[in-house]
Amino acid sequence: MSDWVIKVSNLNKYFGSHHVLKDINFQVKFGEVVSIIGASGSGKSTLLRCLNGLEPIQSGEIIVDGVKINGEKVDLSRIRQSIGMIFQNFNLFPHMTVLDNVILAPHRVKKISHREAEEIALELLGKVGLAEKAHSYPYQLSGGQKQRVAIARALAMNPKVMMFDEPTSALDPETVNDVLDVMKELAEEGMTMIVVTHEMGFAREVSQRVIHIDEGRIVEEGTPEEIFYHPQNPRTRAFLSKVINI
Amino acid sequence: MQFDFLALYKALPALLVGALVTLRVTALSIAVGLVIGLGVGLARVWPNSFLRNVSSAYIELIRGTPLLVQIFLVYFGLPALGLNLDPFVAGVLAMGINSGAYVGEIVRGGIESIAQGQMEAALSLGMSWWQSMYYVILPQALFRILPPLGNEFIALLKDSSLVSTIAIAELTRTGQIIITRTFKSFEIWMGVALFYFVMTYAISRVVRYSEKRMRYSE
Numbered sequence: 001m002s003d004w005v006i007k008v009s010n011l012n013k014y015f016g017s018h019h020v021l022k023d024i025n026f027q028v029k030f031g032e033v034v035s036i037i038g039a040s041g042s043g044k045s046t047l048l049r050c051l052n053g054l055e056p057i058q059s060g061e062i063i064v065d066g067v068k069i070n071g072e073k074v075d076l077s078r079i080r081q082s083i084g085m086i087f088q089n090f091n092l093f094p095h096m097t098v099l100d101n102v103i104l105a106p107h108r109v110k111k112i113s114h115r116e117a118e119e120i121a122l123e124l125l126g127k128v129g130l131a132e133k134a135h136s137y138p139y140q141l142s143g144g145q146k147q148r149v150a151i152a153r154a155l156a157m158n159p160k161v162m163m164f165d166e167p168t169s170a171l172d173p174e175t176v177n178d179v180l181d182v183m184k185e186l187a188e189e190g191m192t193m194i195v196v197t198h199e200m201g202f203a204r205e206v207s208q209r210v211i212h213i214d215e216g217r218i219v220e221e222g223t224p225e226e227i228f229y230h231p232q233n234p235r236t237r238a239f240l241s242k243v244i245n246i
Numbered sequence: 247m248q249f250d251f252l253a254l255y256k257a258l259p260a261l262l263v264g265a266l267v268t269l270r271v272t273a274l275s276i277a278v279g280l281v282i283g284l285g286v287g288l289a290r291v292w293p294n295s296f297l298r299n300v301s302s303a304y305i306e307l308i309r310g311t312p313l314l315v316q317i318f319l320v321y322f323g324l325p326a327l328g329l330n331l332d333p334f335v336a337g338v339l340a341m342g343i344n345s346g347a348y349v350g351e352i353v354r355g356g357i358e359s360i361a362q363g364q365m366e367a368a369l370s371l372g373m374s375w376w377q378s379m380y381y382v383i384l385p386q387a388l389f390r391i392l393p394p395l396g397n398e399f400i401a402l403l404k405d406s407s408l409v410s411t412i413a414i415a416e417l418t419r420t421g422q423i424i425i426t427r428t429f430k431s432f433e434i435w436m437g438v439a440l441f442y443f444v445m446t447y448a449i450s451r452v453v454r455y456s457e458k459r460m461r462y463s464e
Binding site for chain 1: 361363364366367368369370371372373374377381382385386389
């Protein structure tokens, strides 16, 4: 068993003739928190969606938890159970209560009994500070609350890695911190996390490694210290000067 | 000009019996149409392209030919293949097959109206395509298609007058028979129209009521 939970080699992705991801290589260790930063349209969200098979790739290899996820006869559903995915727009199921949102997959996919799934769900909702909202519907929640429910829902599958696709970009400013706090707590507990984010503060404080993607290419990779205080690549410097005002 | 509404009054019991036959034909056709339509609608959004093409062809064929011709084909045409159907069965079958195409398009539209993110979230939790469809997409889609589905039921109820041509004694046929005996065309056709209206109005109220009961905000 290697200590890599995700290994990406020579990944290339096209939308039609548009080359979105170019020769991407990187690895994520168990327990590591990796932030992916870059301008809008640089391909960072697409990269995340490739990692759980939502987007097909044209060449290269993605290995998640020892299993190659691209190629023939891959049981994507099985692999996805070990990858929690958090979306910018939450994507809670609007016709179900918060509790049922969290129970659904463990009960139907993992075949955990409804009672046990409910116990797990209530515990996780408590963890994200929303136990009292268990019987509310998603439309009754604020954006930040919805995102925390989405995190609880993903955690209920007991994933090996959590991926966040700009989790705070659609939120009102005052609810951003509630979500970031939950993510920090997860990171401190040792969860492996890949976070596509515009929150430079989070990337700097919480992650062990930062990857900068520019026009579909990884242009720089390093510790937050290296990336934010001693960026080597001119593109990284240009990007940071635009997003950070210290 | 003089109207003989007493003739209509006397015809009411017979018309009521005809209306009940209309309701039965329509209800059974709706059932057949819903089963076919759900299958066809799902096939249209299924990743498998063979089934997608088959269901597209079915929808095009049905929508491109008159219901009356479809009824004649089933009732007068199938015996040539050795299949003799009772008029009632032939009528329900033809109308159900017809309705299935329209319901299929409604179901497809409903499914496609649900944001792509819902399917992606469900798949990302490790659910299969079927589980995602069944637990996440369809419940939301069915709620959204209630109004167009109600319209389809109403259209079907009115179109069921076409099966009067294959000797099913439903409402229209009953009216015709009474007129051949009483010659009170205006009064009886007014009565027939009224019966149809009461039934379609009832359907639209039921649909609206269930829409309200199922409402949730998004």
